[in-house]
Amino acid sequence: MCVPTEDSRLGDSKRFVAIVNPASGRRRGKQVLEQVRPIFAAAQAELDVQLCVEPRHAQRLAASLDLDKYDGCLVIGGDGTVHEVVNGLLQRGEQISLPLGLIPAGSGNTLHLHQGGLNPEESARRILAGQTRALDVARVTMSEEVVYCINIVGWSAVVDINCLAEKLRLLGPLRYAIATLIFMCRPRPRFARLILDGQVSEDEFLLVVGCITKFTGNGMMLAPRAEIDDGLIDVVVVRKASRLEILRLFRRVFVGSHLELPHVEYHQVRRFAIELDDQQPLNLDGEVAGRAPFSVEMIPGALRIFC
Numbered sequence: 001m002c003v004p005t006e007d008s009r010l011g012d013s014k015r016f017v018a019i020v021n022p023a024s025g026r027r028r029g030k031q032v033l034e035q036v037r038p039i040f041a042a043a044q045a046e047l048d049v050q051l052c053v054e055p056r057h058a059q060r061l062a063a064s065l066d067l068d069k070y071d072g073c074l075v076i077g078g079d080g081t082v083h084e085v086v087n088g089l090l091q092r093g094e095q096i097s098l099p100l101g102l103i104p105a106g107s108g109n110t111l112h113l114h115q116g117g118l119n120p121e122e123s124a125r126r127i128l129a130g131q132t133r134a135l136d137v138a139r140v141t142m143s144e145e146v147v148y149c150i151n152i153v154g155w156s157a158v159v160d161i162n163c164l165a166e167k168l169r170l171l172g173p174l175r176y177a178i179a180t181l182i183f184m185c186r187p188r189p190r191f192a193r194l195i196l197d198g199q200v201s202e203d204e205f206l207l208v209v210g211c212i213t214k215f216t217g218n219g220m221m222l223a224p225r226a227e228i229d230d231g232l233i234d235v236v237v238v239r240k241a242s243r244l245e246i247l248r249l250f251r252r253v254f255v256g257s258h259l260e261l262p263h264v265e266y267h268q269v270r271r272f273a274i275e276l277d278d279q280q281p282l283n284l285d286g287e288v289a290g291r292a293p294f295s296v297e298m299i300p301g302a303l304r305i306f307c
Contacts, residue, residue, distance in 0.1 A: 001133060001229070002131040002132065002133045002307040003131065003132060003133065004130055004131055004132075013044045013045065013046070014043070014044075014045040014046070014071040014072070014128070015045070015046040015048065015069065015070050015071055016040070016045060016046070016047055016048065016070055016071060016072045016073070016074050016101065016127075017047075017048045017050060017065055017069075017070045017072075017073050017074065018033065018047050018048065018049045018050065018074040018075075018076055019050050019052065019058050019061055019062065019073065019074065019075050019076070019077075019081070019085055020033050020049060020050065020051050020052065020076040020077065020105075021052045021058060021076065021077035021078070021080075021081040021105070021106075022051060022052065023052070024076075024077035024078045024080070024081055024105045024106040024107075025077075025078055025105050025106045025107050026107065026172070028105045028106075029052075029076055029077055029105045030051075031105075032076055032103060032104075032105040032120045033049065033076055033105075035120050035121060036076075036103060036120050036121060036123075036124040039121060039124040039125060039128070040124060040128070043128045045128060047074070048069075048070070050065075052077075052081070056084060057084075058075075058077070058081050058084035058085050058088065059084035059085065059087050059088040059091075060088060061085075061088065062084070062085040062086075062087075062088025062089045063088035063089070063091055063092055064088075067096070067098045070098060071098075072098060072099050072100070072101045072127060072306060073085065073089075073098050073099070073100050073101065074100075074101040074102075074103060074127065075100060075101065075102055075103065076103045076105050076120075077105050077106050078104070078105060078106010078107055078108050078109055079106055079108040079109065079110055079111070079151055079285055079286045080106065080108075080285070080286065080287060081105075081106065082100075082102060082111055082150060082285075083148075083149065083150065083151070083284070083285040083286075083287070085100065086100075086137060086148050086150050086303065087147065087148050089303065090137065090148045090302060090303075091148075096302075096303055097304070099132045099303075099304040099305060099306050100135070100303060100304070100305045100306065101123070101124075101127035101305070101306040102115070102117065102123060102305060102306070103120050103123045103124060103127075104117065104118050104119075104120060104123065105120065107172060107173055108173070108217070108218070108286055110151045110152075110213050110215045110216055110217075110286075111150055111151060111213055111228070111305075113213075113214075113215050113219065114213040114214050114215055114226075114228060115228075115305075115307060126306055126307060127306040129306075130306070131306065131307050132304045132305060132306055132307060133228075133229055133304065133305060133307045134228075134229040134300070134301035134303075134304060135150065135228055135229065135301070135302065135303045135304060135305045136212060136228055136229055136230070136231055136232075136233075136298055136299065136300050136301065136302060137149070137150055137212075137298070137299045137302035137303060138150070138153055138210065138212055138233055138296050138297070138298055138299070139296070139297050139298075139299055140153055140282075140284060140290065140294055140295075140296050141294060141295050141296075141297075142282070142290045142291055142292070142293070142294040143291070145290060147284055147289070147290055148299075148302075149212065149284050149285045150212055150213070150228075150285060151211075151212055151213050151216060151285045151286060152209055152210065152211050152212070152213075152216050152222075152283060152284075152285060152286070153209070153210040153233075153282065153283070153284060153294075153296050154207075154208070154209040154210070154216075154282065154283035154284075155192075155205075155208045155209075155274050155280065155282055155283070155292050155294075156188070156189075156190050156192075156205055156206060156207055156208055156280075157183060157187065157188070157206050157207040157238070158207060158209050158216075158283045159280075159281050159282060159283045159288055160183055160188060161176070161179045161180050161183050161217075162179070162283045162286065162287075162288055163288055164179035164182055164183060165178075165179040165217075166288070173218040173219075174218065175218075176217035176218040176220070177217075177218060180217075180250055181250070184243055184246045184247060184250065185243070187206055187241070187243070187246060188206075189204040189205060189206045189239070189240055190204065190205060190206075190276075190280070191203070191204050191205075191276075192205055192208075192274050192275065192276050192292075193274070193275040193276075194208060194237070194272070194273075194274060195271075195272060195273040195274075195275065195295075196235060196267050196269050196271075196272045197269040197270060197271055197272070198271075203239050204239060204240055205237065205238070205239055206238045206239060206240060206241055206246075207236065207237065207238040208235065208236075208237050208274060209222060209223075209235070209236045209283075210233045210234070210235045210272055210296055211223030211226050211233065211234045211235070211236065212226060212228060212233060212234075213226055213228060214226045214256075216286070217286075219254060220253045220254055221253065221254060221255060221256035222236055222253060222258075223236060223266075224256030224259065225266070225268065229300075229301065230268075231270065231298055231300035231301075232268045232269060232270060232298060233268070233269060233270070233272065233296060233298050234266065234267070234268050235265075235266070235267040235268075235269060235272050236264065236265070236266060237264075237265035237266075237267065238263055238264055238265070239263070239265075240263075241263045245261070245263050248261060249261060249263075249264060270297070270298050271295065271296060271297045271298070272295070272296050273293070273294065273295035273296065274292050274293055274294055275293045276292050276293045279291040279292065279293075280292045282294060
């Protein structure tokens with residue numbers, strides 16, 4: 001639920017730091033910045049612009065900024081930029097009260113889509129209105145590494161599809177759908193031990209995805225019951241499925257009706273884990289990174305975002 005921040009009075013002079021990824025969305029970052037600048041200027045809000053110049057720069061900026069100087073931290077980019085900023089903030093090891101303002105400029109904008117905010121100008125106006133809501137974050141522990149996620153934590157098929165999609169990046173947002181169609185021709189179930197809030201299941205799994213937001217990829221409503229402030233992660237599980245069953249899932253996933261299919265399981269939990277005999281890659285917020293085995297624990301209300 002959106003609530004006013006303690007000092008949010010429309011018309012007050014505000015100061016925001018804007019972390020901008022120029023490479024987001026086929027290099028739309030700067031264009032979107034210039035698109036929203038007049039809106040902040042009209043509200044007499046100051047923008048301290050920080051341009052990202054290399055991978056992980058957004059994370060380092062978020063980890064080192066003097067947050068006491070600002071009324072909000074704007075992120076102009078896509079899912080990857082938001083992921084970096086969230087990790088930079090949470091790795092500071094302190095309570096973060098500064099709200100995040102999400103202005104979409106990427107090819108994937110899943111957290112923005114969850115909030116119904118895919119228009120940069122409308123997003124800017126929402127930020128200036130000062131309403132905020134809690135954002136749960138998933139803490140992913142892999143051996144000695146910890147990563148924070150705000151979209152998905154996926155294993156098995158979702159990694160295979162993402163790797164294919166990266167090879168098709170020139171196709172833009174359509175690459176996720178095309179990669180999924182290619183994957184259906186050669187599905188690869190994998191054996192693992194799945195633990196959901198302490199309940200253990202050993203089996204072959206085609207797909208295990210923990211979702212914080214409703215959407216993943218290019219608008220696929222993989223977790224239609226997900227909320228970003230309920231303290232739960234929605235885990236979608238497919239064990240074994242035929243090509244026809246995978247096709248039915250794909251046809252329904254964009255509207256969320258795939259949950260009616262008998263081979264699709266849906267769980268809402270606070271913790272889950274995958275245990276394996278070997279190391280396998282993960283999909284963390286849309287990027288192939290990290291390694292299974294892993295465990296996930298939700299951190300309710302870890303951050304606040306403008307809404």
